[in-house]
Amino acid sequence: MHELGLLAEIVDKIEEVAKENNVTEIETLVLDVGEYSGVVPAYLEDCFPAVIEGTMLAKTKLKLNIIEGKAYCHDCGKTFMIAGHEQNCPYCNSQKCEVIEGGEFVIKEIVAR
Ligand SMILES: [Zn+2]
Incomplete structure (x- = not known):
């Protein structure tokens, strides 16, 4: 479960940025989690x-x-939505497909109080 380490890194980064900006409390942290980022939202x-x-x-x-x-x-x-782990093109069945969305794991928004 690498989610713990990833989150710890994010929290460190946010604390650093918050201090620089004199923010003392963060109300909400919004993360973009792509289905293909390898990060499990439930974890x-x-x-x-x-x-x-x-x-x-x-x-x-x-x-x-x-x-x-x-x-x-x-x-x-x-372009097409990837269903499950099937990544062949549903139109021509090609395997030369590239994931263009869904690999994200980034801080989307930090809402300060
Ligand atoms: Zn195709």
């Missing part, structure tokens, strides 16, 4: 209380913005 929620304990974010709410997987087909030029 993030499980880890969050342990990670924020004793930090400036102790009262912060976690909000996850799930981004669906989307791919681009290099053969026919169409």
Whole structure:
């Protein structure tokens, strides 16, 4: 479960930025989590209380913005939603597809009080 480490890094980063901006309390933390980022949203929620304990974010709410997987087909030029783990193009069945959305794991928004 690498979610714990990822969250700890994010919390560190936010504390740093908050201090620079004289922010003392963060109300909500919004993260973009792509379906293909390898991060499991349920684990993030499980880890969050342990990670924020004793930090400036102790009262912060976690909000996850799930981004669906989307791919681009290099053969026919169409984009399509990735269903499950099937990444072949549904139009021409090509395997030359590239994930263009859904690999994100980034801070989307920090709402300060
Ligand atoms: Zn195609």
